[in-house]
Amino acid sequence: MSVAAGRYIEVESGVELFVQDVGSGEPIVFIPGWTFTTEVFSEQVAHFSKTNRVIVIDPRSHGRSTISLHGNDYITHGSDLAKVLQVLNVKNATLVGWSFGCLTIWEYIRQYGMENMKSLIFVDMSPKPLSTNHEQDWVEGPLDDIGTAYTAYLRNPKGHREFVTSYTTQVMVQRELSEDELNWLVEQSLKTPYYIAANLFSAGMFSDYRHEAKLASNSVPTLTIVAEHWAEIAKGFTQKISPKSTFEVLGGHLMFWEYPEKFNEIIDRFLRNEK
Structure with missing residues (x-):
């Protein structure tokens, strides 16, 4: 994607979000996850902009958007x-959230309802990321592990870098990355300062959007795509919380980057079926 395709939108005084808006047709809006940027969706933009208007957003304090000392939570992101x-x-849109980007969509639903939504796609995120009942619920991990990530890693730049590097190689992708690929992915996250990353992490982990997830699946065509490593528990949880959602499994947490053709075909198939 070229920088020329982007623009800045002021969402409040002194805070601008970087947005890329390309193609024409029915709109598809992509929202990246925790600390990541528009750039991870380059293959989706290239593919879907041939048939649709594609909008990709750097949330506040991500990528090229304003680094803000306030509003680094999903209530504000919504x-x-x-x-x-x-x-x-934007009217009659398909919203696609990846990881904590799903929280942004559920928060939007909480505040504004289902207005202007044609369909919803949630990529690899539980609507309740943290639970003490991690053996049965679809969660990001046991409470102790989440607490360690916050207190031991997201307290300084070095820890932030180590956490993202480990998560990228162990959870986000399934193949071995080249040094350049790994550095590029980690650098996407590091565009968000560690102290803001920590705030976003805790805000996301303590979210509970089970009601909004159910409302979404009951209101418009909804697709949930999850990574292979937790597909079984994620499917059971999704069927309980949002039973009308279509369910697909692919790759690791960053499946749309590692397997773009397969991912794009899943979305194409979903969009064809909803018409």
């Missing part, structure tokens, strides 16, 4: 999304 959709006059 209202930021609403402002972007309003400014761009």
Whole structure:
């Protein structure tokens, strides 16, 4: 994607979000996960912009958007999304959230309802990321592990870098990455300062959007795509929380980057079936 395709949208005084808006047709809006940027969706933009209007957002304090010392939570990210959709006059959209980007969509639903949504796609995120009952619920990990990530790693730049490097190689992708690939992915995350990354991490982990997940699947066509490593427990949890959601399994947490053709075909198939 070229920088020329981007623009900045002011969501409040002094805070601008970087947005790429390419192609024409029915809109598809992609929202990246925790500390990541528009750039991870390059293969999706290249593919879907041939047939659709494709919008990709750097949330506040991510990528090229303003680094803000306030509003680094998903309540604010939900209202930021609403402002972007309003400014761009987006109607009848398919929203695609990856990881904590799903929280942004569920928060938007909490605040604004289902207005202007045609369909929803949630990529590899539980609507309740943290639970003490991790043996049965679809969660990001046991409470002690999540606490360690916050207190031992996300307290300084070195820890942030080590945490993202480990998560990228162990969870996000399934193949061995080249040094350049790994460095590029880690650098995407490091564009968000560690102290903001820590705030976003805790805000996300303590979220509970089970009600919004159910409302979404009951209201519009909804697709949930999850990584292979937790597919069984994620499927059972999804069927309980949002039973009308279509369910697919692919790769690791960053499946759309590692397996773009397979991922894009899953979305194409879903969009064809909803018409």
